[in-house]
Amino acid sequence: MGRTSDARNKILEAARTLIEQRGYSALGVAEICTAAGVPKGSFYHFFASKQALALTVIDEHWTAQQQQWSELLGSDRAPLERLRDLFEATEEFQRAGRQEAGLVVGCLFGNLAAELSNQVPEIRDRLQEIFEAQIDMIEKVIVEAKDAGQAGPAVDTRDAARSIVAQIEGRVLLAKLLDDPAQLGTLWQNSLGLLQVPAAARPAGV
Amino acid sequence: MGRTSDARNKILEAARTLIEQRGYSALGVAEICTAAGVPKGSFYHFFASKQALALTVIDEHWTAQQQQWSELLGSDRAPLERLRDLFEATEEFQRAGRQEAGLVVGCLFGNLAAELSNQVPEIRDRLQEIFEAQIDMIEKVIVEAKDAGQAGPAVDTRDAARSIVAQIEGRVLLAKLLDDPAQLGTLWQNSLGLLQVPAAARPAGV
Structure with missing residues (x-):
């Protein structure tokens, strides 16, 4: 698995955990990226x-x-x-x-x-x-x-x-x-x- | 009913409607006060x-x-x-x-x-x-x-x-x-x- 798909998986994993814990509305993209350990620029490479x-x-x-x-x-x-x-x-x-x-x-x-x-x-x-x-x-x-x-x-x-x-x-x-x-x-x-x-x-x- | 309890009721009514529509986490006190038509200062008179x-x-x-x-x-x-x-x-x-x-x-x-x-x-x-x-x-x-x-x-x-x-x-x-x-x-x-x-x-x- 290359670096790219690693980042995508990390974002998905962090998002799922955060959504389960805190819901959707209260979450921000920056917070998800911090939890995933991925730079915010990467986020928009994978998700619109x-x-x-x-x-x-x-x-x-x-x-x-x-x-x-x-x-x-x-x-x-x-x-x-x-x-x-x-x-x-x-x-x-x-x-x-x-x-x-x-x-x-x-x-x-x-x-x-x-x-x-x-x-x-x-x-x-x-x-x-x-x-x-x-x-x-x-x-x-x-x-x-x-x-x-x-x-x-x-x-x-x-x-x-x-x-x-x-x-x-x-x-x-x-x-x-x-x-x-x-x-x-x-x-x-x-x-x-x-x-x-x-x-x-x-x-x-x- | 005096002006004071009116304001409290307006806040409660607006909060209930907003919580029903959008949940709790995504709401802010300022938004509730705007919806209630009550100045933010009043809010903390009634609710901590x-x-x-x-x-x-x-x-x-x-x-x-x-x-x-x-x-x-x-x-x-x-x-x-x-x-x-x-x-x-x-x-x-x-x-x-x-x-x-x-x-x-x-x-x-x-x-x-x-x-x-x-x-x-x-x-x-x-x-x-x-x-x-x-x-x-x-x-x-x-x-x-x-x-x-x-x-x-x-x-x-x-x-x-x-x-x-x-x-x-x-x-x-x-x-x-x-x-x-x-x-x-x-x-x-x-x-x-x-x-x-x-x-x-x-x-x-x-």
């Missing part, structure tokens, strides 16, 4: 603006997350087990983030949606696409569960997927507020309720 | 700092919301109907806010929790108290529903209340991201799932 940088941070985070979600939700395990795998990975991600940053940082997408939906249309549009893609991926698994009789016959698969994404976002917000990743520990059990999973299809003890 | 102002905005919003929640959740209607009343009022609040501001502004508490949990301990502490109080109020209704056989016997009332608050926050976030208050329209139905409401206790068609 702070907004362009934020969009790249979002895209890189989504690329990695989408890859992980695809693997977990596309595995050959039973549909409800795949949802459990996703929730466990989400909790683990918050735990690892806490270990690294000292505090639960929450969801990059949720944080930015709360902060910027009414301020930066380009970021709002990108986040809308990402949340819709998350809902699509979860809905596919719910459809499979329903076809297998492992979700209630009356479940609206689209709305249930939306509710599960909302539930993840709400629980991650509580985890951040309370600095406690264990707030995500009952996501799976609650999803069984949202999906009206018949008693016979529930694992023992749930 | 921007943080003190934000805490007052939070407290006033909570006082009003707590009053509304108490009325709705403490009414003499059936427990599950009281939850429905709360969800309908929450959706109506977002619709009214959208009419006034032109865009869904989301949840003041959720927005600030996402933005400031890792930055301003005093605000984080206050928000923790508010969310715990919300969970307490909802749990009381769930306990009543459970005692009446209208929630599943295996439901953990505390965790179910936490899940409902998380569900509200997640749905309000989607409503803000999509500028669509109808995202809150299935909160009640989803809560019946979270509460494992027996089929016999569900209203017709749900």
